[in-house]
Amino acid sequence: xxxxLVYFQSGGxxxxxxxxxYGVIKEAKKHEEIDGIFGSLNGVEGLLNDRLxxxxxxxxxxxxxxxxxxxxxxxxxxxKLSGDIKHEDYQKILTTVKKHNxxxxxxxxxxxxxxxxxxxxxxxxxxxxxxxxxxxxxxxDNDLAFTDHCLGYxxxxxxVMQSVQDIALDNAVYPKSKFVIVEIMGRHAGWLTAxxxxxxxxxxxxxxxxxxxxxxxxxxxLAKAKEVFEKKKRAxxxxxxxxxxxxxxxxxxxxxxxxxQLGGVSSRLANIVxxxxxxxxxxxxxxxxxxxxxxxxxxxxxxxxxxVSEKAVKSIVKGKTGYMVIIDRKPGVEYKTSLKLKxxxxxxxxxxxxxxxxxxxIHGEGKLMREYLLPLVKDTxxxxxxxxxxxxxxxxxxxxx
Amino acid sequence: xxxxLVYFQSGGxxxxxxxxxYGVIKEAKKHEEIDGIFGSLNGVEGLLNDRLxxxxxxxxxxxxxxxxxxxxxxxxxxxKLSGDIKHEDYQKILTTVKKHNxxxxxxxxxxxxxxxxxxxxxxxxxxxxxxxxxxxxxxxDNDLAFTDHCLGYxxxxxxVMQSVQDIALDNAVYPKSKFVIVEIMGRHAGWLTAxxxxxxxxxxxxxxxxxxxxxxxxxxxLAKAKEVFEKKKRAxxxxxxxxxxxxxxxxxxxxxxxxxQLGGVSSRLANIVxxxxxxxxxxxxxxxxxxxxxxxxxxxxxxxxxxVSEKAVKSIVKGKTGYMVIIDRKPGVEYKTSLKLKxxxxxxxxxxxxxxxxxxxIHGEGKLMREYLLPLVKDTxxxxxxxxxxxxxxxxxxxxx
Numbered sequence: 001x002x003x004x005l006v007y008f009q010s011g012g013x014x015x016x017x018x019x020x021x022y023g024v025i026k027e028a029k030k031h032e033e034i035d036g037i038f039g040s041l042n043g044v045e046g047l048l049n050d051r052l053x054x055x056x057x058x059x060x061x062x063x064x065x066x067x068x069x070x071x072x073x074x075x076x077x078x079x080k081l082s083g084d085i086k087h088e089d090y091q092k093i094l095t096t097v098k099k100h101n102x103x104x105x106x107x108x109x110x111x112x113x114x115x116x117x118x119x120x121x122x123x124x125x126x127x128x129x130x131x132x133x134x135x136x137x138x139x140x141d142n143d144l145a146f147t148d149h150c151l152g153y154x155x156x157x158x159x160v161m162q163s164v165q166d167i168a169l170d171n172a173v174y175p176k177s178k179f180v181i182v183e184i185m186g187r188h189a190g191w192l193t194a195x196x197x198x199x200x201x202x203x204x205x206x207x208x209x210x211x212x213x214x215x216x217x218x219x220x221x222l223a224k225a226k227e228v229f230e231k232k233k234r235a236x237x238x239x240x241x242x243x244x245x246x247x248x249x250x251x252x253x254x255x256x257x258x259x260x261q262l263g264g265v266s267s268r269l270a271n272i273v274x275x276x277x278x279x280x281x282x283x284x285x286x287x288x289x290x291x292x293x294x295x296x297x298x299x300x301x302x303x304x305x306x307x308v309s310e311k312a313v314k315s316i317v318k319g320k321t322g323y324m325v326i327i328d329r330k331p332g333v334e335y336k337t338s339l340k341l342k343x344x345x346x347x348x349x350x351x352x353x354x355x356x357x358x359x360x361x362i363h364g365e366g367k368l369m370r371e372y373l374l375p376l377v378k379d380t381x382x383x384x385x386x387x388x389x390x391x392x393x394x395x396x397x398x399x400x401x
Numbered sequence: 402x403x404x405x406l407v408y409f410q411s412g413g414x415x416x417x418x419x420x421x422x423y424g425v426i427k428e429a430k431k432h433e434e435i436d437g438i439f440g441s442l443n444g445v446e447g448l449l450n451d452r453l454x455x456x457x458x459x460x461x462x463x464x465x466x467x468x469x470x471x472x473x474x475x476x477x478x479x480x481k482l483s484g485d486i487k488h489e490d491y492q493k494i495l496t497t498v499k500k501h502n503x504x505x506x507x508x509x510x511x512x513x514x515x516x517x518x519x520x521x522x523x524x525x526x527x528x529x530x531x532x533x534x535x536x537x538x539x540x541x542d543n544d545l546a547f548t549d550h551c552l553g554y555x556x557x558x559x560x561v562m563q564s565v566q567d568i569a570l571d572n573a574v575y576p577k578s579k580f581v582i583v584e585i586m587g588r589h590a591g592w593l594t595a596x597x598x599x600x601x602x603x604x605x606x607x608x609x610x611x612x613x614x615x616x617x618x619x620x621x622x623l624a625k626a627k628e629v630f631e632k633k634k635r636a637x638x639x640x641x642x643x644x645x646x647x648x649x650x651x652x653x654x655x656x657x658x659x660x661x662q663l664g665g666v667s668s669r670l671a672n673i674v675x676x677x678x679x680x681x682x683x684x685x686x687x688x689x690x691x692x693x694x695x696x697x698x699x700x701x702x703x704x705x706x707x708x709v710s711e712k713a714v715k716s717i718v719k720g721k722t723g724y725m726v727i728i729d730r731k732p733g734v735e736y737k738t739s740l741k742l743k744x745x746x747x748x749x750x751x752x753x754x755x756x757x758x759x760x761x762x763i764h765g766e767g768k769l770m771r772e773y774l775l776p777l778v779k780d781t782x783x784x785x786x787x788x789x790x791x792x793x794x795x796x797x798x799x800x801x802x
Contacts, residue, residue, distance in 0.1 A: 012572045042575070042576055070567055070571065071570040072574040076574070155720075158789060162789075162791065166471055166693050166695055167690065167789045169471055169472035169693060170414045170471065172472065173476050173477045199790060200788035267668065284686070285686070288572070288683075288685065292570060293567050295563065378789050380784065380786065383781075385779065386601065387771070388562050388599070388601070388775055389559075389563045390563065392566075392570065
C-alpha cells in the first residue's frame, strides 16, 4: 500500500532550508511509492494540530522559487517534545499520522530538531507503527556532529565574510576611526564567528575574535582593545553572542526606571570600552540578516541542499529510519564529498564545537579555516529579481482535510 | 599650458563613490589638456597637508575594481572649511595647488562637501587663481537639491528594500513572533528609510514607518505598536535615525555606574515597547552595511556614476567652475534622464527632504515611491569574487612629490 510523506521545518530560519524543502518535493514526486506529499505547518506543531498542507497542489514556478526564498516557508517552531512517549503529544501526532496514512517523515533542522526527530523515530518503533523518520541537517551554527558542515552554514559564513570585509573597508576611511564590535550568532559554538578569520586579505580580517569555546576575560579584552586602538586609531573586534554568559553581571544596562535592559553582547562591550577607555565605539549586530539574507546563498550550499534531500527521500522509501543524512568530506585540498546516513541517537543533542587546533588557527593566520570554508563559499548563485528585490515563493498552502 | 587635476572624496562612505572615482580617472586620461591626475588623501585634508597620490601610476585592473569597491578608496574627511577665506587653511590649500600646478578640482560628496566645494570655488575666484572646481553628488541620504537622486542612494535603497523583505520573511516563521524595529540612516531626510515603502509585496512592507520630516509622538507610536502586535502577533516597524532628537530624554540608557549610554533609536524604542507593552522586541540597526554593502550596487547607480564623472571632467576642462552635476529626470513612467550643471551656491547647505505628497504616499500604498525608486534599483551588477568575497581595488597610493 502506498504511504504519504510529510516534511517539516524546525528551529531557526536559514537562507537554505527552503532549498532543502525544494529538493524534498522534487525528489518525492519521482517516487511512485509515495502517495500524498505534505508539509506540516510550524514544524511538529502541524502534526499536533493536524495542520498539513498538500504540496502536490503548489505551482511549479513557486516551488522553483523556494531555492531563493529565505526563512522557513512552512513556518517553524521551537516546540520541544517530551522525552516521555506516554505524553499526550505522541497520541496527537499518531492520530494525525494515521489519519493521513503517513509512512515517511522528514525533519529539517538543527540540534534540537534532531532530538525531536530521534524521539519521533523511537516512538513509532515502540508503538509498532510503520512510519520511517529521517533528519535533514540545517543550522547556521554548524554544530551538528559527524557532518562536515550543516546546510545553511556556508551561506551564513559568506554573509559574515563579505559583511566583515565591507565594514573593515568602511571603518578605514577616516584618519582616526571607531572601535567597531561586530556580534555574530552562535550560542555554544563559534563556527559562524570564526568565518571572519577566513577572509583572505589580512588587512580586512578582524583585529580580535572572541568565541564561546574559550574563556572570556574582560581585563584581557580591554588590554587587547587598548593595544590595537592606540596603534591603529581604529579597531574591528568580532564577538560571538555566546560569550554573553561570561560578561560581568553588573554591566547589564538599566533604563531610567531602573528596569534591566538586555542589550546585545556587542553593545554591552562597546559601552564598557567607551566607559573604561574613552574610545568612540560602534556596536554592530548582524542579527537576522546573517541567517536569512538571500543574497549570500552560495552555489555549494544550494547544490548540496538539493542532493541531501534527494538522499533523504531515496533512503526513506527504501525503508531506512532513525538516521540523519551527513556530508562526508574527503581529506585533502580538493573538495570531494559523499552523502551518508548516521544514526540519530548519536547526533541528537551532541554539539560539535571548534577544536583546539582550529581555535589556534583562528587567532593566527586562519589557514585551516580558509581551507575548510573557501570551497563552500567561493561561488554565488544567480537570482531572479522582481521589482528590485529577489522574488520569493508564495505558496497556496491548501490544508489537507 | 597643461594643468593637473585633483579629485577628492568627502563625507560618509557609500558603495558607489569609488565608481565615481573610476569614472574620473577613465575620463581624465582621455583629455590631453590634463597633465597630472591626482587623488587627495582624506578629502580636503590631503590638500591641507600636501598628501596627493599619482593616479596615473595605478594599475588598470585595480582601477577597474574600483567599481565594486565600497567605502572611499582615497580616504575621506568630515573636516569643515572656514567660511572666512582669510583663514590659514586657504593659504595652505593654495600652496599645494600651486606646487602641483592644479587647474581642475573635483569634489565628490554630499551636502557638507558641496559646501566645501563652493567655498573653494569662491576662494579661487576671489584670489584670481585659475583653478576650476566642480562637484560630483554622493550621498545615501539623497538630500541634495535639484538632482533627481544622489549617486549611492539607489544602491543603499536596494539594500533597505532587500533587507527589510528578508527580515519580514524571517519574522513571519513562528506563530507568535517579535516586535522588530529596524533603524535606518538619515538624520534630516527620510529618503533611505522611505525605500522600505517601495517593496512591491504589501505583506513584506513595514507595518509603520517613522521619518525625520514628521513629528514623532511616543504615545501615538505605542498605540500603533499595540494595535499591530495584538492583531498580527508580530510587528515590523521601520524608523529613521533622525527621529532621535524627538525621543524623550529620560529614556537615555544608564549603565550600572550611572553613565549615560547612547544606544541607537531602535534599541531605545525597543526598550520602551518592552517596558510599556511587555512584548518581546528585536531592534535591528542597519549600520554601516546599508551604505557600504557591496552586493547591493545597482546597475543604474553604477552606470550613472560613470556618466556623471564623464560630464564633470568634460565640463571642467571646458572651463566650467562652481557647479555640481545633477541628474535631471523627465516626468513620466519611462526612466529618462539627462545630466546638467547647477550652480553650487544654490546647492550648498540646502537639504532636499520628502515632500508632503510623498509622506502621504509612504504611509499609504507607496505607489509614488515605487515609481520613483524601481527604475533605480531594478537591476543588479555582476561581481568579481575572489576567495569567497568580492574583489576590491588595492591602490599603490604613490605620493606626488
